[in-house]
Amino acid sequence: MPFSLFLKVIHLPLIKILLRKELINIVMIYSWRESEMPTKAIKFLLLLVSIILVFLIPYAILKTEYDLILYGGKIVDGTGKGFFKADIGIRNGKIAKISRWKLRFARSSKKVRIDGLIASPGFIDVHTHIEPYLLTKGPFIGENFLRQGITTLITGNCGTSLINVKELSRWISKKGSLLNIATLIGYNSLWENEVHGSYRKLLPQEIRNITKVLCKSLEDGALGLSIGPYRAGNVVALEDIEPLLKIVAERGGVFAIHLRDEGVNQIEALKEALSIADKTGVTLVVSHFKLSGPINWGKAEGRLNLIESFRKKGVKVFMSQYPYTASSTSLDFLMPLWAKKQPTKIYSLLRDSRSREKIKMDMIRNLENNGWKDLSFAYIAWCRTSELNGMNIKNISSIREFLCKPTGLQTSKISNQVEVVLDLIERGGAQMIYHDINENDMLLIAKYPYVVFCSDSGVRTPGVGQPHPRGYGAFPRIFSYYVKEKKILSLEEAVKRMTYLPSLIYQIKNRGLIREGYWADITIFDYDEIQDLATFSQPFLPPKGIKYVIVNGEVVLNQNNIEMKFSGKFIRRAF
Ligand SMILES: [Zn+2]
Structure with a gap:
């Protein structure tokens, strides 16, 4: 019932009646005889309570106004626990109320029924490469990410990033972005910013300068440091960057590494990364973890055991993965x-x-x-x-x-x-x-509880080239392949690895859960329908089953339509 109708038909007449009765009672109370006092006093008290309640209920309803209420969804909240049914009230970009009943008569500018659909925290893509589309004249769109249900992108991976984090955050608030964006600082880019195309050993002054730029970037909100075996990443030894990793560790950042070798020498490269994390205390993320080449196939279990042995020593190690048996690089x-x-x-x-x-x-x-x-x-x-x-x-x-x-x-x-x-x-x-990964290895890695998911994609331009389908399919494929077809993960566990776990690893505050007070980054999908459609021959096909994507309280994907709300924010590391 609309609120105005409620006021006219029920509320106001009720108050009139009660007021009339109250006056009668006040007159009566002075004429009560001693013997009648107890019953009459109780009646009077009841009347007073009724009056207070009748005034309070509409006041409470009036006060709880929302910008958007999602009704009837099944909430997979990101913690890994089983789903529950509830409505979600969103106000000022945040989740203001989660309740089974209390939002039924609440006022809201917009109401959407999502009966039978899953409402989960927006997916966090921990490994992307979107640099060419940042600091441009126009806003950031990233349609291929949005259609997968991704609400936050972490870029600056494999050693390559923008250097000026403050400039990035200003650009996002000025030009706008459909998605939230966070960045790592790439060691390779720090090097090139200082040395410009030379690959000799760094001079002490150059090391000091690089350290300074890293500290400034971390202060401005960068999530940590990344490195990859490209250009400078091939000439530096990890022990040379130990002081930088200690700085990152002290500030609670991560060290994301594209291993020096993912093929025949992968185990040495992995040991090198684990040892430096052990030594410096930095949180290590092994990027797009895989075992490339037939020589490595079938060895995932051994590698996971090695990682587990470091975890048991207290080393904080995580990995990211995309759900395909092919990789992509230059x-x-x-x-x-x-x-x-x-x-x-x-x-x-x-x-x-x-x-x-x-x-x-x-x-x-x-x-x-x-x-x-x-x-x-x-x-x-x-x-x-x-x-x-x-x-x-x-x-x-x-x-x-x-x-x-x-x-x-x-x-x-x-x-x-x-x-x-x-x-x-x-x-x-x-x-x-490169079709270079073994299926069983991929599945074993996906099952490991400290693996989070990623697309490892850039912004896609449909029709240009024949790129990896992960650019349009990685996240829906986690559900269609890992959860529904292979049954190696539960729905709730898969959601946790795309939302809450990344938010903990990368120190992203108040995102990654459906929880009151958290930012309203919400992805709504049909569990039965969700599926990646992009293939190696048709890599630009968007997935099906993603119904709505909400970024900071704004619906930016509405069924299949992208709404240019640009509600995305620059995300700083929480510290
Ligand atoms: Zn990489």
């Missing part, structure tokens, strides 16, 4: 380490016939050491020759051989395939998809 990742350590000289090395031959031989040896017989596992996601997008290196090599020598059987040798790789690098490189 083509020059296949180059030998000695060449990668000289990123500015790559082209001249490739032009020199002797060093080119050495690169080629080392690449073949490296592929064999990792258990690969050819490059059929390596697909082009994007390169300048767009006709090659979506093809694998072995096929490209076979076609090239056929065109050069169109007779006889085409059996592309690995050396010819590596030549294709080098030619592509010389022509501007390529973003690749």
Whole structure:
């Protein structure tokens, strides 16, 4: 019943009646005889209580006004506990009330019925690469993340980030963002900011400068430090950055590492990271944790045991993961380490016939050491020759051989395939998809309770290239594949690993739970329907089943429509 109608029909007439009775009683009380006193006094008291109640109830209803109320949802609150049914009242961007009954007659500017749907905290994507879309002229949109139910992005991973965190936070409040954004500081970027394209050992003054910039960034809200085996990340030893990690640890930040090697030498790289976390006390996040290459397949259990042994010693270790058996990175990742350590000289090395031959031989040896017989596992996601997008290196090599020598059987040798790789690098490189992960290893890792989930994606532009489907599918796939198909996680556990656990690891305050007083970042989805649709051949298909996404109290995804509310905020580390 509308409130005005309630006032007219019930409330005001009731007050009139009561007031009339009260006057009669006041007159009567003076004429009461001694014997009548007890019953009449009780009657009078009851009348007074009724009057007070009749005044108080509408006052309470009037006072509780909301901007949005979600009715009838099943709440999976992020703690990992079983779902419960309740309504959610949102006011000033925050969850003001969660109740089974109390919101039924409350006033609200907007009411949405979500009967039968799951309402969970908005998903936190702990590993993204959105730098090219920050500090731009327009606002941040990130449609491919939003359609997955993600409300908070953590960028600045694998060593690459913006350096000026204050500038980022100002840009977000000025230009706007559909999603919340937080950032790590990339060590590789700190280095390049200081040394500009040189990969020698740092001078003491340069180290002091880098330390200063890191401290300032942490003060301005960065979540921690990241590093990756790109450029400077290949020339620095982890022990060299020990003082920086101590600073991060003191301030409660995280150290997110893309391991130096995820292939044949992964165990050494993992031990190096675990040891430095043990030594410095920093919270370690092993980014997009995986075991690449046939040589590693089936070894996930051993790696998890190693991690567990460090956890038992009190080392804070977590991992992130995306739910696919393929990874994605640049083509020059296949180059030998000695060449990668000289990123500015790559082209001249490739032009020199002797060093080119050495690169080629080392690449073949490296592929064999990792258990690969050819490059059929390596697909082009994007390169300048767009006709090659979506093809694998072995096929490209076979076609090239056929065109050069169109007779006889085409059996592309690995050396010819590596030549294709080098030619592509010389022509501007390529973003690749490597089908290099074992399914069982992936599932074992997903089950480990200290693994959180991520897309490892950038902003997608539909139609450009043939990128990894994780950009549109990673989070819904956790539900459709891990929860519903493989049944390795419960719904509640999956939600916890996308929401509450990341908020604890990365020190994000008042988000990650459906709880009164928390920011209203809420994802509403149909459990039966939720599914990723993006595939390696159709990577831009949005998932199905995500019904609403609410960011800081504003509905930004309404069924399939994106509403340009730009309610996203810059997220600082809580300290
Ligand atoms: Zn990475």
